[in-house]
Amino acid sequence: KYLGLLAMSKILKTHPKSVQSHRDLIMQCLDDKDESIRLRALDLLYGMVSKKTLMEIVKKLMVHMDKAEGTMYRDELLSKVIDICSQNNYQYITNFEWYMTVLVELTRMEGTRHGALVAAQMMDVAIRVSAVRAFAVAQMSSLLASPSPPLSQPSSRMAEVLKYLGLLAMSKILKTHPKSVQSHRDLIMQCLDDKDESIRLRALDLLYGMVSKKTLMEIVKKLMVHMDKAEGTMYRDELLSKVIDICSQNNYQYITNFEW
Numbered sequence: 001k002y003l004g005l006l007a008m009s010k011i012l013k014t015h016p017k018s019v020q021s022h023r024d025l026i027m028q029c030l031d032d033k034d035e036s037i038r039l040r041a042l043d044l045l046y047g048m049v050s051k052k053t054l055m056e057i058v059k060k061l062m063v064h065m066d067k068a069e070g071t072m073y074r075d076e077l078l079s080k081v082i083d084i085c086s087q088n089n090y091q092y093i094t095n096f097e098w099y100m101t102v103l104v105e106l107t108r109m110e111g112t113r114h115g116a117l118v119a120a121q122m123m124d125v126a127i128r129v130s131a132v133r134a135f136a137v138a139q140m141s142s143l144l145a146s147p148s149p150p151l152s153q154p155s156s157r158m159a160e161v162l163k164y165l166g167l168l169a170m171s172k173i174l175k176t177h178p179k180s181v182q183s184h185r186d187l188i189m190q191c192l193d194d195k196d197e198s199i200r201l202r203a204l205d206l207l208y209g210m211v212s213k214k215t216l217m218e219i220v221k222k223l224m225v226h227m228d229k230a231e232g233t234m235y236r237d238e239l240l241s242k243v244i245d246i247c248s249q250n251n252y253q254y255i256t257n258f259e260w
Helices: 002-014 016-020 023-031 035-048 054-067 071-090 096-107 115-128 130-145 155-174 178-182 185-193 197-209 216-229 233-252
Strands: none
Touching: 002 016, 002 023, 002 035, 016 035, 023 035, 023 054, 035 054, 035 071, 054 071, 054 096, 071 096, 071 115, 096 115, 096 130, 115 130, 115 155, 130 155, 130 178, 130 185, 155 178, 155 185, 155 197, 185 197, 185 216, 197 233, 216 233
């Protein structure tokens, strides 16, 4: 089996159609007990991708991922899905909204060590593909809205990484498509209550960039509420400092009522 897959991978380079017709058989090798055969089949599928076959191959890999035994092999499948989709600057993707939904599905895979990789892909697509930015921000907001699991659970770190990188991506998108991000202000404000300090501080930095004459008072009011219930002097001091930074930026550019 291993040598048959290896031979097919060599034939694929010169006679792709001869190999493409056996795609279902190659997919079955992903269930083989022998890990070397499963990995060889994965490598072969990578080379079989085209604009026509991408969605079908990814769909089947996702099914295999759901029933795969062992975190290590599931991680390998996840990594391969991203490699397949992102190869040659996303050459084979014709629908980036579809890819964003695939990435969101990947975030729900428990126990993975590839949380940063998935989030980085979401950020890269959102920044590169202007047509999908509004949709991408909506998908990222769904990650921010997801409750973090207890810190004792393996999936906790994944959730933290996704939230942090989701906020980071939003801060980059904010510069070119502010309206796409502004509509999720309340959700970003909720991140100020997150248990993870890095997420709270990233949300604060994002809010700083969202201020306008219209939004200043509302943002400051909400920050003051958070300040009252914040735990820990250090974080309260950070909130206080950010309120002053927000109000005084660009020579008090956004203040319309100095008595306020």
